[in-house]
Amino acid sequence: MSHSKESDELVFFVNGRKVIERNPDPEMNLLFYLRKKLGLTGTKDGCGGGDCGACTVMISRYDAIAKKIRHFSVTACLVPICSLYGAAITTVEGVGSTKTKIHPVQERIAKGHGTQCGFCTPGMVMSIYTLLRNHPEPSPEQLMETLGGNLCRCTGYRPIAESASSFSPSSSCCQMNRDGKCCLNQKEREHENKANVCTKLYEKEEFQPLDPTQEFIFPPELMRMADEPQKKVLTFHGERTTWISPGTLNDLLGLKRKFPKAPLVLGNTCVGLDMKFKEVVHPVILSPSRTLELFVVTNTEEGLTLGAGLSLAQVKDILDDVVWKLPEERTQTYRALLKHLRTLAGQQIRNMASLGGHIVSRLPTSDLNPILGVGNCILNVASIEGAQQIPLNNHFLAGKTDANLKPEQVLISVFIPVSEKWAFVSAFRQAPRQQNALATVNAGMRVLFQEGTHTIADLSIFYGGVGPTTLSATKSCRQLIGRCWDERMLSDACRLVLDEVTLPDSAPGGMVEFRRTLMISFLFKFYLDVLQQLKMRDPNGYPDTSKKFLNALEDFPLTIPHGIQSYECVDPQQLPQDPVGRPVMHQSGVKHATGEAVFCDDMPAFSGELFLAVVTSTRPHAKLISIDASEALASPGVVDVITAQDVPGDNGSAEERLYAQDKVACVGQVVCTVAADSYAHAKQATQKVKIEYEDVEPVIVSIQDAIKHRSFIGPEEKLEQGNVEAAFQSVDQIIEGEVHFGGQEHFYMETQSVLVVPKAEDKEVDIYVSSQDAALAQEMVAHTLGVPKNRINCHVKRVGGAFGGKVSKPASFAAMAAVAANKTGHPIRFILERGDDMLITGGRHPLLGKYKVGFMNNGKIEAADIEYHINGGCTPDESEMVIKYALLKLENAYKIPNLRVRGRACKTNLPSNTAFRGFGFPQGAFVTEAWMTAVATKCSLPPERVRELNMYKEIDKTIHKQEFDPKNLRSCWEKCLENSSYYIRRKAVEEFNQQHYWKKRGIAIIPMKFSVGFPKSFYYQAAALVHIYTDGSVLVAHGGVELGQGINTKMIQVASRELKIPMSYIHLGEMNTVTVPNTIGTGGSTGADVNGKAVQNACQTLLRRLEPIISQSPQGSWEEWVNEAFTQSISLSATGYFRGYQSDMDWEKGEGNMPPYFVFGAACSEVEIDCLTGAHKNTRTDIVMDACFSINPAVDIGQIEGAFTQGLGLYTIEELKYSPEGVLYTRGPNQYKIPSMTDIPEELHVSLLAPTPNPIAIYSSKGLGEAGMFLGSSVFFAIADAVAAARKERGLAPTLTMNSPLTAESIRMACEDQFTDLIPKIDSKCCKPWSIAVA
Ligand SMILES: Cc1cc2nc3c(=O)[nH]c(=O)nc-3n(C[C@H](O)[C@H](O)[C@H](O)COP(=O)(O)OP(=O)(O)OC[C@H]3O[C@@H](n4cnc5c(N)ncnc54)[C@H](O)[C@@H]3O)c2cc1C
Ligand code: FES
Ligand code: FES
Secondary structure: OOOOOOOOOEEEEEOOEEEEEOOOOOOOEHHHHHHHHOOOOOOOOOOOOOOOOOOEEEEEEEEOOOOEEEEEEEEHHHOEHHHHOOOEEEOHHHHOOOOOOOOHHHHHHHHOOOOOOOOOHHHHHHHHHHHHHHOOOOOHHHHHHHHOOOOOOOOOOHHHHHHHHOOOHHHHOOOOOOOOOOHHHHHHHHHHOOOOEEOOOOOHHHOOOOOOOOOOOOOHHHHHHHHOOOOOOEEEEOOOOEEEEOOOHHHHHHHHHHOOOOOEOOOOOOHHHHHHHOOOOOOEEEOHHHOHHHHOEEEOOOEEEEEOOOEHHHHHHHHHHHHHHOOHHHOHHHHHHHHHHOOOOOHHHHHHOEHHHHHHHOOOOOOOHHHHHHOOOEEEEEEOOEEEEEEOOHHHHOOOHHHOOOOOOEEEEEEEEOOOOOEEEEEEEEOOOOOOOOOOEEEEEEEEEOOOOOEEEEEEEEEEOOOOOOEEOHHHHHHHOOOEOOHHHHHHHHHHHHHHOOOOOOOOOOOHHHHHHHHHHHHHHHHHHHHHHHHHHOOOOOOOOOHHHHHHHOOOOOOOOEOOEEEEOOOOOOOOOOOOOOOOOOOOHHHHHHOOOOOHHHOOOOOOOEEEEEEEOOOOOEEEEEEEOHHHHOOOOEEEEEOHHHOOOOOEOOOOEOOOEOEEOOOOOEEEEEEEOOHHHHHHHHOOOEEEEEEOOOOOOOHHHHHHOOOEEEEEEEEEEOOHHHHHHOOOEEEEEEEEEOOEOOOOOOOOEEEEEEOOOOOOEEEEEOOOOHHHHHHHHHHHHOOOHHHEEEEEOOOOOOOOOOOOHHHHHHHHHHHHHHHHOOOEEEEOOHHHHHHHHOOEOOEEEEEEEEEOOOOOEEEEEEEEEEEOOOOOOOHHHHHHHHHHHOOOOEOOOEEEEEEEEEOOOOOOOOOOOOOOHHHHHHHHHHHHHHHHHHHOOOHHHHHHHHEOOOOEEOOOOOEEOOHHHHHHHHHHHHHOOHHHHHHHHHHHHHHOOOEEEEEEEEEEEEEOOOOEHHHHOEEEEEEEOOOOOEEEEEOOOOOOOOHHHHHHHHHHHHHOOOHHHEEEOOEEOOOOOOOOOOOOOOHHHHHHHHHHHHHHHHHHHHHHHHHHOOOOOHHHHHHHHHHOOOOOEEEEEEOOOOOEOEOOOOEOOOOOOEEEEEEEEEEEEEOOOOOEEEEEEEEEEOOEOOOOHHHHHHHHHHHHHHHHHHHHHOOOOEOOOOOEOOOOOOOOOOOOHHHOOOEEEEEEOOOOOOOOOHHHEOOOOOOHHHHOHHHHHHHHHHHHHHHHHOOOOOOOOOOEOOOHHHHHHHOOOOOHHHOOOOOOOOOOOOOEOOO
16 A cells, blocks of 8 residues: 555544644554654653553543443553544643643642652553543542553552542542551551651642533534444555554445455554564554444343454443343353453553454453353354354364454454353463463363252363463363362362363473463362352352362452551741751652653654664674674665764773674674664664674573683672681581572663754764763763763753663663764664663662571571672673672671671673662672571571561671661661561461461561662762852752652752742752763762752852841841842852762771661561462551651652562562573563552551651751662562461471562462472473573
């Protein structure tokens, strides 16, 4: 199809304004259109694949049959613009703005501190807004279902959940406490009774009410269009694809015959992903969204017939309605479908994906097909030749030609019969995350009994996730017909099913033993479930199943998180206008919520701007023989291809090249970039660059490989105290072991982004970059271009999350883009796609810890010899510093009198790992807690007693001989024990465990001593520039970067206190390298500390200059004093400087003062695990943190909760997977799961310890950016506790240490039982595994 053919007009509305597109490109999605064509940049791009929710918008359509307007949320990144004919779109800009009026949703999320970096916020706002359009008073369940499709990496969700549930009528009471009481009211009262303790972070009373009567104005024109009787075929021609939308079924069938290969696109959630990520091009796409026959619902005695075009959300609503009306025995299949429809994908995808698309795409992990398969459903299909019925059975699901749709056929509807009286249907799924994650394994199972008996008349079992498509255990089921529903049948069924549904040892997706175990664990659940139902029907006919076993059937509920945050109120004597110590809202909170906050890629296009896409190495270790870019250069829109040869200055260092030069050292190393007139063109051309490699041995992937080949970065580092060898001689017991700790992806919601704008004169360049370290980006660009730094101005307005991942990496991307700008002479926009970002940029260092620990029988540890290796990847980056930090902080809260720690960074052929929140501490201290637990296990002592026994008790010295007072460490620990009612709950956990066999609870409390900062003094310096203008307004600039952590808000609070003026006088714009030169990267938890001191210094200078004027006219106003100063030619501008803290770590001697101060804390977590699936639910966490005098308790608590949640992800669900050749498989949120709202503890309480002075830091505060991360490990140890309970009950030996992350796979496989015993162990030497551990 050629682009020159005439297209129809595409008509839709955006935020009430009519849009007419005369030449819409069928390959263009709504997200791109909004952002790049309409300039509506509030809608963000976080993944491009429907998984993160950052691009959520609301679509409203007039339903001509129901005569109703339907509002639903969608992920704009998967909506083709051509599908929008007749739709009204509302984006975050259409909801409210600071220029007009903000909407209550925007107000509450901002004032409720539900935004940090703000990148996820517009998507959150749109999800909640759409829910409120449909349900002005949503239930907590509706809120949870709605927000499951939106990810946030900063806040830890609790404040977002709280803001959203303020619209729920039940929000005044949590109603979720297991004992039925409202924990909030009770706890709030308890806290408020204590002097000076505040529990309010905002004033709910200020919130504007939601006015549900405020009607959405749906454009009448769109109603007329929908009602149009003569629907013509609409055709839109693009460059490579033609979109045809027939108006009638006849037209559709005719077109399907004409274009049999053309996909029918409804939700586009399958086709769209293939087009975007697999470069699939469809010359013709058919869109049946206007074909009414595909949306018909018929409900008869026999069952439901659902139009194939209905969305999964509509299917859910229909089923919800039907199950209320029919007796339970008739709705078995419907209930099973409903169970999965609550957690399948996120709400947006359920709103988009069609039933027909779901069935026909036959994804191997489809949640619905196994249920539809067992439910004897029938597909009603049609072609121009006529109608046909196809059974939705194993042949269809296996894609057998004779049981399949023919290319010219269309699925019109699906008949789902009601269930027979003696039939039972169940559905099961286990996924890496409860919501919005494809299942690891799922199943649909149905049994039909001979009337009134428990003899099997018919049985069907379908599994997903264990093969290339949904698989049926047909043979096994046939063999079981006639058998009684008893344990012998179950045991035979397990064996038969395992024999029939086989999974090769090296099956794609890995986790083979786990997946096999799940298959039969589900079978067992089904067995129990049916027994239970039979028993309910005939209480005397069946034996009782012990209560102890029955809760195996209960799935964990989706519960909305809530909690109490308590902190010290400000002194009542403090002036009301002085904001220090108060929970001030994030400076950009409202702009985040309205979408007005500008991120790097939101900046308008520069004239002549080009887009850059990367070509990365596909080999882990190879010589670069040649790069042939000729075909790419001839591609449409391509301007140039940039390689190492084009670098005018330094191409990085010999160890760390910018563009690969002569060789590549990992899969994912940037070889070249393509510059083109659009990102799509640049990306397409990257496929055409031909690179010739010559492989080089060895390929080193894991730490073990590196040790074998002695491949290291830097020397071994060591610290030692006492006499380790001698102490080992006198202890009661010694344990030795290893702990493997996996890496972590930063998953900042805004991917790496940079804009490079060459200026006309003197080789000047402006860089707009999402970076924690503007000066480093400036330096690298200068070196790469071979110009002095004074020509490069690097600007950072705000960063959409960083967590350490935007310290060194953005500088490389800025330099690459600068080379492209230099070569082409054009401004360059370089925004990494999520997949490229995850592949290229590395993350947290995986760590292998070896320990030998000597202790007395009472749990007192006398000696430890610890060795760490981290996987640094292929370049040094920050690896040497990370290993040093891991050693310095390894002891955590414990005094081990005889301690030797050694560590080394390994050089491997993986992308280079880099800084990550906590910088070695979350790995290093975790290993310490692991062996601390192991000691407790060996001594048969409660772990908290061993921890307490070994904890620092009085003023003492760390392993690096720095003196400190552990008083606040002990206070945090004791307060945490008290707040969590630890001992009472530990008892309750034990009681629960005695009463339940398949579910176990665990509880753990972990202390923390965290060293803030850097081991070198110069890292602490900071500078600021403060101007007072003659109207009295103040402009503050400082060297820190706003990453979402609220540094700018705190700096305004500091300036306000120092200058004694209200915050409204003070503005803080972007940071750049012209205003404040030679800045230090923002990180190490010290940003606000050191920049605060610099701002304070500048403000004090200014105030000193103003003081003579003020004392002459004390009654004057600020504006008058400022004007008078100007008249007297007194400078109203001052720089501020803070020289920094002293750090004198001497590695030769192994001693020195490293951090300026320590942050202490403790966390207690409780979990429940499902021993049959490995799923877990975080029920409650109590955190106590020593924040001293918090400058802003809302910001600090936000940091603690956000870091804790990121830590919880690190230790439990986030798992990077690599092939044996070092290829990263997990390259997007579809494969890599960060916590979503349902993963955080149902109750999350944070309390700041009553302040004590910390005179070294500004206003006696503490830096809290990183510390909370480690406290996530309390969840790990609570799970380990639950696993230990399960193992003990089963008579198994305790597992001394478990590896991180403690995923569902590890939990399930550790809870060994009769089912795991049936699974043959894989011998990794006999087959090549699909993935390998790199630590
Ligand atoms: C982020 C995300 C998360 C997901 N999570 C889950 C999950 O947890 N569980 C799960 O089971 N699935 C999940 N999915 C998969 C999702 O359920 C399917 O992609 C979706 O149901 C496909 O429907 P669609 O309308 O979007 O199909 P489309 O992409 O529009 O079409 C898919 C295929 O079906 C064909 N087709 C569509 N309609 C018809 C018809 N009427 N007649 C003939 N052929 C037709 C098309 O030709 C095409 O080949 C997820 C998808 C995404 C993007
Ligand atoms: S960008 Fe659309 S869901 Fe992530
Ligand atoms: S605030 Fe949610 S991702 Fe940053």
